[in-house]
Amino acid sequence: MTTLDVSATGAAADAVAAHVPTLVGDRVASRLFAQDHTLWGEAAEDEASKRLSWTGLPRSSRPLVGEIAALRAELEEAGYDRVVLCGMGGSSLAPEVICATAGVHLVVLDSSDPDVVRGALTDLGRTVVVVSSKSGSTVETDSQRRAFEHAFREAGIDPTTRMVVVTDPGSPLEQQARGDGFRVVNADPAVGGRYSALTAFGLVPSGLAGADVEALLDDAETVADVLAADDEGNPALRLGAAMAGTDPLRDKLVLVDAGTENVGFAAWAEQLIAESTGKEGTGILPVVAVGSEPAHLYDDGTVVRLVASDAEDEDDGGPSAASLVTVAGPLGAQMLLWEAATAVAGRLLGINPFDQPDVESAKSAARDLLGQGIDDSDPPAFTDGEVEVRALGGDWLSGTHTLETALDGLLAQLDEQHGYVAVMAYLDREHDADLENVARDLFERTGRPVTFGWGPRFLHSTGQYHKGGPGTGVYVQVTTAPAQDLEVPGRDFTFGQFIAAQAAGDAQVLAEHGRPVLRLHLTDHDAGLARVRSLLGQGGA
Known part of the structure; x- marks a missing residue:
């Protein structure tokens, strides 16, 4: 049991x-699982009334099991055995842990980096793509979808035979996908993205990749009554x-x-x-x-x-x-x-756990920057070797001309009692994975908690806390010039311009909230990353 x-x-x-x-x-427990939307106060009632179906998913998601199994068998018979998931935040994190735990391979594309996107556009002859977005308006996912549709057509492959869309019923994405002849699986619209692990968003890509999604639901259903019990x-x-x-x-x-x-x-x-x-x-x-x-x-x-x-x-x-x-x-x-x-x-x-009021601010800033063009709008404070340095959220960088003194200036803003450091890397999280270890190094240096997020995916995750939570963080942002940019089909911007706008927009909004941000841009990826890794890892020693 x-x-x-x-x-x-x-x-x-x-x-x-x-x-x-x-x-x-x-x-509280029984009312939660009875979907009582009054548990979080009057201000939260409207949002909560639309976001509580997750409590019943161990049972209500059962019809998906057979649908997924049939679709997987069809695709396997045709020889398609590589599954790519295009999604962000709640649409990608759950399938990633489900598949990793099951020991099955799933390619998760949750980046706007042109080099990362290009790397996913391979092995098309054996690839099935799942496009996951509640509304279909998520720009990252829409751009990834466009890139795959274009790549399939360029390869002489009908994309409607290789792409599955997971979205809410009635969304613009559903209407477009069905109209164009794509397979569509609807998710429960009364579940927010980060609570959607046991909906079609979590189950469809995981099941197509080979995970046992029925067992996942079985385990959840076994404990549902325990979690709903008003018991100490x-x-x-x-x-x-x-x-x-x-x-x-x-x-x-x-x-x-x-x-x-x-x-x-x-x-x-x-x-x-x-x-x-x-x-x-x-x-x-x-x-x-x-x-x-x-x-x-x-x-x-x-x-x-x-x-x-x-x-x-x-x-x-x-x-x-x-x-x-x-x-x-x-x-x-x-x-x-x-x-x-x-x-x-x-x-x-005393807060509403189902909204994300500060996530949209960074998205809006990124859209504004894309419209304005950002190449020359934010010149660096100085350049140290292969790294351009910018500082936002105060004048704490005044008088510094090296990476080491810039980092010292940022860390001097750290609240020694309650502060934290956030490292935000708009890089390739597979090829540059070693950089994540700087979180441990900076903890040893500062004695304060250090988080690490890969951009832009963290914008749909800890990005809300960065702006809406306590104002005790200091932020290190690392960006790079792509080896080769990539057009977004049907759009007037490239992936490189998009990810640059996302990074700049997020830094801008953090600064508007009074958060100090150190922006480090690698003009040469390899040499610049080595400098930054040494800087953050050994404190410039």
Whole structure:
């Protein structure tokens, strides 16, 4: 039988003891799974009324299992065995962890980098593409769709035989796709993107790639009644209280892979927590720990150890933290658990966990910059070798002329009690994967939490927290000139111009919120990246 285990010690245990009895008394769990949209206050009622169907997905998504199996068999018979997913945020993160955990290959294209996009436009003879977008208006996904349609036609392949569209019923994308003869699978429209793991957005690409999506739903369904129970042992109530009920609030949640079978789970949870809670000047900042030991420990943080379902219930040499939570369970069960716990955390924080008011601001700024042209609008403060340096959000860069002093100036803005550093890299997350290790290096240098996000995908994730959460972050943005640009078919901009606008727009909005941003642009990718890796890793030593 599928089981979930959530245990807490220290400040997290105190939060559980303080809040769970009240949550039980208020029947929060049963009301949540009955889709009571009044749980988060009057201001949230309208949005919540359209976003709670995820609580019933373990059962309501069952018809998709047969549909996906039939489609996969058809495609396999035709010899198409490479699945590419075009999607962003909630449309891509869940399938990525589902497939990684199942040990099946899925190519996830969630970038606007022209070199990354070009790399996905290969092996077309054996490729099936899933285009996932709730509205179809996500510019990244629309651009990727256009690129694949063009590539298939150039190769003499009818794209309608190779592309599957997942979208909400009645969306502009559905109307266009059906009109053009593409296969369309509708998702539940009453589920927000980051809660959509068990909808068609999570299941279709995963199932086509070979993951057992029926087992995923089975695991979730097994625990659904437990999570809906008004009981002090309810794992969702316990986890939600540990996340958002500490006093004073420990607003850094450090996610440590301590042997869980759910590969890459922390990256999925990061989006769910950050985008759901980071608003109105509050929120929980998820920090995906690089490596498992020693854990990242902060006075204002809670450590979450993600352990295997069959882990021994004993001290295994893991971190000793003043606030510690240990979570175990199979993937489908944990996805439903964390969704419910995040909704509970939103109630405790007094915010609406289903909107994302600050995500659109960066999108709008990017669109404006595309319309204006950005090549010469933002000259660097100075250039150090192969790296152009720009600074926004204050005059803290004054008088500096080296990468080292620029970074020193940024880190001098860091709140030593509650601050964090965010590294945002608009690079190739496969070829440049080593850069992610700077998060650990900067933590060692500053003693403060460091997050790392690949652009532009983090814009649909932690990007909400960066702008809507507490104003305690400092930001390092890394961009590069593409090896070769790529046209977006049918658009008047290229992928290179688009990703440049996304980076510049995000930095602009952060600065407007009073956040200091250090922008490092690599004029030569390899040499510049080596400089930046050394700078961030060793503090310029």
